[in-house]
Amino acid sequence: MEVISFASAADEIVAMLKVMLEEVWMGLPVWARNLAFRLACLQRPEDVELLRVAASDLRAFGPDWDTIAEELYHRADSLVAGQDLTCP
Secondary structure, eight states: OHHHHHOSSHHHHHHHHHHHHHHOTTSSOHHHHHHHHHHHHHHOTTOHHHHHHHHHHHHTTOGGGHHHHHHHHHHHHHHHTTOOOOOO
């Protein structure tokens, strides 16, 4: 939680998320994961890989976030296709 709270850049949050996903998948409560991915995606809105990882993580925790996950997948696909898509 300290990394999320005091990160000076998205790189720190993304690095923490990678470690968490590789080593201790359930290392953060769902609300903290969602917050971390949200902050990272807001700072890196054109990072296709991050958008897809965030979408996959949302899908892993139930149908409540499926609509948001679909929007993230759609945004990532649009960026790959070269379309200019404004963040929702």
